[in-house]
Amino acid sequence: MTDRDKQVSLSENGDESERILIVDDDPSMRTALMETIKRLGYSVQGAVDGMDALERIARFRPWMILTDLRMPRLNGLELIKEIKARAPHATIVLMTAYGTIETAVEAMKLGASEYVLKPFSMDLLERVIMNLRAGRDEGIGTGLPAQQTENRAILSQDPGMVRLLSTIEGVASSQATVLIHGESGTGKELLARFIHMRSPRAHRPFIAVNCAALPDGLLESELFGHERGAFTGAVIRKIGKFEMAHTGTLLLDEISEMNLTLQAKLLRVLQEREVDRIGGRDPVSVNIRVIATTNRALYREVEQGRFREDLYYRLNVFPVTVPPLRERVIDIPLLARHFVSQSATRNGLTPPALSEAAIAHLQRLVWKGNVRELENVMERAVLLAGHGPILPEHCPLERSHEAMAPPVRDPHPANGSLWEMERDLIFKTLARVKDNRTHAAKELGISIRTLRNKLREYREGERPASINAP
Numbered sequence: 386m387t388d389r390d391k392q393v394s395l396s397e398n399g400d401e402s403e404r405i406l407i408v409d410d411d412p413s414m415r416t417a418l419m420e421t422i423k424r425l426g427y428s429v430q431g432a433v434d435g436m437d438a439l440e441r442i443a444r445f446r447p448w449m450i451l452t453d454l455r456m457p458r459l460n461g462l463e464l465i466k467e468i469k470a471r472a473p474h475a476t477i478v479l480m481t482a483y484g485t486i487e488t489a490v491e492a493m494k495l496g497a498s499e500y501v502l503k504p505f506s507m508d509l510l511e512r513v514i515m516n517l518r519a520g521r522d523e524g525i526g527t528g529l530p531a532q533q534t535e536n537r538a539i540l541s542q543d544p545g546m547v548r549l550l551s552t553i554e555g556v557a558s559s560q561a562t563v564l565i566h567g568e569s570g571t572g573k574e575l576l577a578r579f580i581h582m583r584s585p586r587a588h589r590p591f592i593a594v595n596c597a598a599l600p601d602g603l604l605e606s607e608l609f610g611h612e613r614g615a616f617t618g619a620v621i622r623k624i625g626k627f628e629m630a631h632t633g634t635l636l637l638d639e640i641s642e643m644n645l646t647l648q649a650k651l652l653r654v655l656q657e658r659e660v661d662r663i664g665g666r667d668p669v670s671v672n673i674r675v676i677a678t679t680n681r682a683l684y685r686e687v688e689q690g691r692f693r694e695d696l697y698y699r700l701n702v703f704p705v706t707v708p709p710l711r712e713r714v715i716d717i718p719l720l721a722r723h724f725v726s727q728s729a730t731r732n733g734l735t736p737p738a739l740s741e742a743a744i745a746h747l748q749r750l751v752w753k754g755n756v757r758e759l760e761n762v763m764e765r766a767v768l769l770a771g772h773g774p775i776l777p778e779h780c781p782l783e784r785s786h787e788a789m790a791p792p793v794r795d796p797h798p799a800n801g802s803l804w805e806m807e808r809d810l811i812f813k814t815l816a817r818v819k820d821n822r823t824h825a826a827k828e829l830g831i832s833i834r835t836l837r838n839k840l841r842e843y844r845e846g847e848r849p850a851s852i853n854a855p
Contacts, residue, residue, distance in 0.1 A: 404445055405514075407431045408438040408452035408464065409480070418451065421507045425514065435459025439467055447475065449517065454481035454488065462491060469496040476517050480505075493588055515629055517590070539572065539579055540723055543713035549705065550579070556703050557583035562655070564640075564700045565678045567707030569827070570757030573678040574638060576707060581634040586674055589633030594626045597642035597832040598823055605647055609654075611663035627660045630673045640677040640700065641686055642834050645693065652696045675700070680832075710752040710759060718744050720756060724763035725775065737767060738774040746777035757827070758782075808843050811836070 405427045409415040415431045422429045430445050432438035434456045442450070450468060454461035461479050468475050479492045479500040492500050499513055541547055556563065557580045565573045574593060581591045599607055610625030626635060637643075643651065654660055655675060659668035677700050686692035710717070722739055729736040743766075752758050766779040811829065818824040826836045 404428045404430075404447040405449045405451065406438060406441060406445060406447040408435065408450060408456070408461075410434050410453065410456045414453075418510070421510065422514070425511060427514075435461070435464035435467070438464055439471070442468065442472060442475070446472075449476040449478065449514070451478045451480055454479060462488075462495060465492060465495040465497055478513060478517070498588070512624065512628065512631065515624055539575060540719050541713065541716050542719055543708070543716050545708060546713055546716065549707070553580055553705065554583060556580070558585065559703075560674055562674070562700055562702040563676045564683070564702070564704045565676065565707060566682070566704065567678070567680065568709050568755055569680050570752075570755035571707040571709055572756050573680075573707055574636065576705070577634075577636045577676040577678065580676060581674075584634070584674065586633050590630050591634050591636070592626050592630040593636040593638055595638045595833075597639040597826075597834055601644050601647060604643070605650070606663055608647070609650065609660050609662055610665075612665050616663065622662075625660060625662065627654060627671050627673065628669060631671050632673070634674045634676060637675065637677040639679060639832060641679045641681045641683060641692060642832050645691075648693045648696050652693065652699060655696075655699050710755040714748050717748050717759065720759055721747055721763050724760045725767055728764045728767040732767065734767065735772075737770045737772070740774045740776055743775045743777050743780055746780055750780075750782060754828075807839075811839055811843075 403426070405422050407415055407418045407422070407429060409418065409431070410433055415433075419429045419431050430441055430447070432441050435452070436458045438450065438452065439459070450464075452461045452464050456464075459467070461481065465477055465479070468477060473496075477497045479488075479497045480503060481488060481500065488500070498517055501509065501513060539550065541550065553576065563577070563580060565576055567573045577593075578591060581587060594604075594608060596604060606623060606625070608625050608627060610623045610628060613622045637651075650661075654671070657668070658672065659670045661668050683692055683697050683701070687694045687697050718739075721744065725739055726736045728734075747759070747762075754761070762780050762782065763775075766775045769779040770776070811825070814825045814828050815822070818828065822833060822836055826833050829836070831839075
């Protein structure tokens with residue numbers, strides 16, 4: 386079997402998201418890289434030079450191209466130019482034994498996502514691929530300004546929000562740990578991405594971990610990784626999120642949901658800048674910038690003994706508070722029109738006009754889910770409006786309390802009725818989202834952990850004493 390035949394036989398199967406093309410004029414290097422990447426579970430092809438690569442890209446359509454720098458007919462930098470002209474969304478890694486800062490900068494300007502210097506270990510190559518894959522799955526556009534990343538712009542005319550973004554621009558260039566406070570749906574993760582994309586690490590991985598979405602045991606493995614055989618079910622080595630974020634930014638979303646044991650381990654990583662995999666013998670050094678978010682007042686969590694004081698001060702280097710939508714009502718028309726345009730484009734529709742009556746209606750509503758809730762309401766409004774303008778009746782909230790004034794309550798509620806109403810609301814929400822707890826928690830505006838505790842409470846038939854009391 387010829388080298389060319391072998392390349393094809395290794396790679397005819399697999400969808401585009403699993404395909405990688407190796408471009409190197411050294412047959413032994415090309416074969417070694419192909420075998421390594423195949424063992425990682427990807428479909429792979431090899432090209433002998435840049436011209437061969439362009440022919441294969443058209444047929445193979447890989448999501449990643451690893452290319453050598455010095456090759457006949459078409460070198461690595463010339464190939465990057467051609468790839469970006471023909472397949473602008475392809476991820477490119479430049480491999481070179483002649484690396485200089487100038488070469489790296491030129492490659493990044495042309496559209497490369499990463500570059501590695503030969504000789505390099507296969508462990509390093511695996512880490513690079515995992516980082517770029519994670520970034521792609523998270524929707525991060527390598528090297529793109531934040532406003533060009535999936536159209537996820539931070540839009541604001543509110544003077545306070547504009548000042549906040551200006552301040553963030555300044556701190557983004559530093560290495561300071563940032564703690565972002567804000568209610569659910571205010572855009573804390575989007576602000577974290579904004580910081581990353583304006584930092585010196587913008588071309589490096591951005592890895593997000595939702596600390597509320599995983600049970601404690603799984604969260605530890607997700608963060609720190611584990612070695613094969615570290616525990617029952619650990620059949621392969623797993624690289625944790627800290628290692629995946631090496632040289633980039635790690636977002637610890639809803640940090641207040643992490644238990645005290647994991648908080649202690651996290652504190653050590655932040656202090657020592659090294660990770661101990663579960664079952665591992667030697668620590669692994671990491672170079673990362675940490676951003677944490679919380680929808681709770683962490684200092685109160687410290688006072689209640691639910692959060693470590695030393696970790697709080699380690700994270701609270703540069704605190705930021707994202708204002709809720711009710712404090713930036715001036716932004717509602719701007720955001721609403723943006724979401725209408727996005728929704729119409731996604732659904733293949735002409736963006737409908739947003740009537741002045743609808744805007745006034747939106748500005749009167751209580752946005753407990755903040756910007757996320759507004760986005761959902763406008764998505765629904767686009768579909769309800771049909772071919773006409775969006776009117777107030779097209780913008781209902783799923784909650785009954787649409788007015789700014791608080792709802793009138795019965796001063797003498799029936800014993801246990803509030804508990805039952807809460808239980809029924811949670812069960813109805815779970816049924817609507819087909820028992821997807823993550824989606825249900827987002828709709829309800831609570832954490833996954835709170836939802837789990839509520840469901841356990843309902844299964845056991847327990848009611849809080851304050852509700853049961855006459």
